[in-house]
Amino acid sequence: MDETTLRLNKLNKKYGSHTVFEFDHWEVKQGIYLIKGINGAGKTTLFKIISGQIPFHGEVAINNITLKQQPQTYRAMLSYAEAEPQYPAFLTGNELLEFHLNIRKAERKPADNLIEEFKMGDYMKNKIESYSSGMLKKLSLICAFTGHVKLYILDELMITIDQDSIEVLYTLIKKQLQEGKIFLISSHQELDYTKVPMNGIFQIDNQQLKLC
């Protein structure tokens, strides 16, 4: 099994004159990493940079495949579940999931298992506009765990979901870790480190990612 590596080089991200990130090199290998920082420190910005959602200066690469050189191959290797996901309200859960499955050329069966585990079966036919914030979060997690990706980015993974779903999530993360994946997560809730042992905790401080 090849070890997955995420590498960020010469990263510079500014909002107007405010610099959020400025560093030369940051690299993580297979494992689970917690990104910490106060509100507004730049956790979501970092995740959006890595997932290719916002412009930035520098280079991000997974296993030497860079976002700027091979955007599609790069994006096929990662999955990003946003803190507060927003989807077209007129779509049903199933339609959104099918969209993800088609894009990732993934099988439906594992997603069906997740639907069952997250107890979302009764709602997948409903329009997203009728979803509660917890259901929306579960749907975003189901979509995030479709296909064969190398890097999972889970922003505020535990907000709005119930305890049973958090247990499902822990099991899911553990299983994927055994397959050599990288997890970047952020959470303001206390994580159970006995269930998801961290390989590293990074603090966003002074535009850098510092190991705690």
Next chain:
Amino acid sequence: MLRLWLKTFGREFFAQHAGLFLFLFYLIFGAVPPGQLKGYILSLGITINSSPVALGIFILAMFLFSLKSLLFIQKLSNTPVYNFVKTSTAATKKIQLQNWFILYLFLHSPLVLFTLFVIGTGLYGHFYLSAAALTGSVILIFSSLPVLTFRTLNYTFKPTKKLILLPEIAIKKPYWTWPLYYLLKKQTLALIVCKILSFLLFKGIIWMFADNGNDIRIYLLSLLAATISHCILISMTLRFEKTSGNFINSLPVNYGYRLSSLFGFLLTLMIPELLFYSKLSGLQVINTLLGILFSAAVLLVLQMSLYFINNDAERYLKYIFILLISSIMAVITGLYFPFSILLLILGISYHRYLYKNNSLS
């Protein structure tokens, strides 16, 4: 409370509709030389009073605008950011109605001023029936809007009954149709108003040049006017993509798919106008393809300019104006084909640049 309403709803309403107002202003008064403006406005007032058709269109436009403002307030009140509005229901009925009345008066201020002028012109020209119809419409609008808003906010606990229960038909919604669904489901009124405006402009230009015979340039000018009138919808769909469609940026979607989806949406939006254009230009394949190319190029540049100016309504209007003038010149001089190709190259290049820089929503 009133000050807060004006600062939130009022500011948001005019910020969102500045483009529409300025576009309509240009449309109605743009072609009139400054020296003739006074006479033009006066004759416009007299025409509305003297022609039952013109009066009917004006009253219909007033009601459509009122409906638009009512839906705008209701929609905004239902967003989480505007949850504070619900606290206003603790005030007395009189105060609530008073505040909503003044807010709607503020939102309608350009229309009210013009309507008062038309009523004045009607009275001066002895068109008492028209003046009475306009006065009645204004009274009806300003007595019903505050009451309807009051009821919506104060009786949220009452279950609503659906008068017509349409069966839900499961239709596949490919990615390129999402902006269309958004317009159909969430911006229905804007879509209808835009389509009405588009057809009026299309027909208006055909009538204006009716004595010029069968000239492809006239049909292209009509198509141009109809295409440009979709500028508000383009802006709305971009806003939708930036919020609800942004997640697609982290998915492995190739560039060809993004571009073809965009063209799929733009051309589907223009199907009725393109059909009219094709019929008028004799259902010839070359002419039809020219129309499709021209319309797609103009819409693409409209959307790309919005990206370029970061959805700034004021600057958008300037870009629309420049695009309109240059397109008219290209059509009149017969250079519509190279012009369309140029616009397409510019639009696609910028679209690709945005894709490469993760700036596409």
